[in-house]
Amino acid sequence: MNKLYVVGIGPGAAEDMTLRARAALDDASVIVGYTTYANLIRPLFPGKEYIVTGMRRETERCRAAVECAKAGRTAAIVSSGDAGVYGMAGLALEMAAGTGVEVEIVPGVTAALSGAARLGAPIGHDFAAISLSDLLTPWEKIEKRLTLAAEADFCLVLYNPASRRRTDALKRACEIVMRHASPDTVCGAVRNAGREGEETLVMTLRELASYTADMCTTVFIGNSQTKTVGSGIVTPRGYKDV
Ligand code: SAH
DSSP, X not given: OOEEEEEEOBSSOGGGSOHHHHHHXXXXXXXXXXXXXXXXXXXXXXXXXXXXXXXXXXXXHHHHHHHHHHTTOEEEEEESBOTTSSSSHHHHHHHHTTTTOEEEEEOOOOHHHHHHHHHEETTSSOEEXXXXXXXXXXXXXXXXXXXXXXXXXXXXXXXXXXXXXXXXXXXXXXXXXXXXXXXXXXXXXXXXXXXXXXXXXXXXXXXXXXXXXXXXXXXXXXOTTOEEETTXXXXXXXXXXX
16 A cells, blocks of 8 residues: 555644544554654554664665555654654655655644643744754744744744754753843643653743753743733733633
């Protein structure tokens, strides 16, 4: 059949996976993924062959998945969240082009959405998603995007706020945003959404600047209207009657 599914499995918990993602993984005979994500889904889909590689092996993983599909197997390559958001959907499409492999992209719940839901409604108005990883994007470009988004009063969702090597990116990002936004801006962080050790925190932008995020954290910076409601965060749409 020469079929390759590119599946976003959501943040981690089985109930956050779409029915379509489940059906695609049920249909596949071989599942290719990064070790952590493969381990998350293994119990749900036993009896499949798993091809697992470590971090930053995206090209290798895609190649393996395309090769399996080319050989006539139904393959699935999995990404956390959505495969089209800082994921491998683009790479898979490029690699499969001209090989006769049919690619189907199956959307998933991205960290901006799963994280937002855990905090309340922090991105209820216009928002920009920015990755702080300078692995594939020069830091100058990241700074420019932060600057202009903050100037335009967007809510911000920051992916990849830290890695083992990059420990000061979030602090630097907060300092840039504070040139245009109040240090009291309402912010939040969600760690390990839908996974063991899930944690949500609400804080000010000033506090966020000294918060230690890790690779499994998504950070939310409110706009000038964002407020706390109960223990959560709301960015109002502007309804007048509340
Ligand atoms: N394709 C993924 C994003 C991959 S980039 C998606 O759509 O969600 C990796 C970044 O995503 C992490 O650094 C973190 O910022 C965020 N992330 C992924 N899974 C997460 C989770 N379960 N909890 C919190 N943040 C998560």
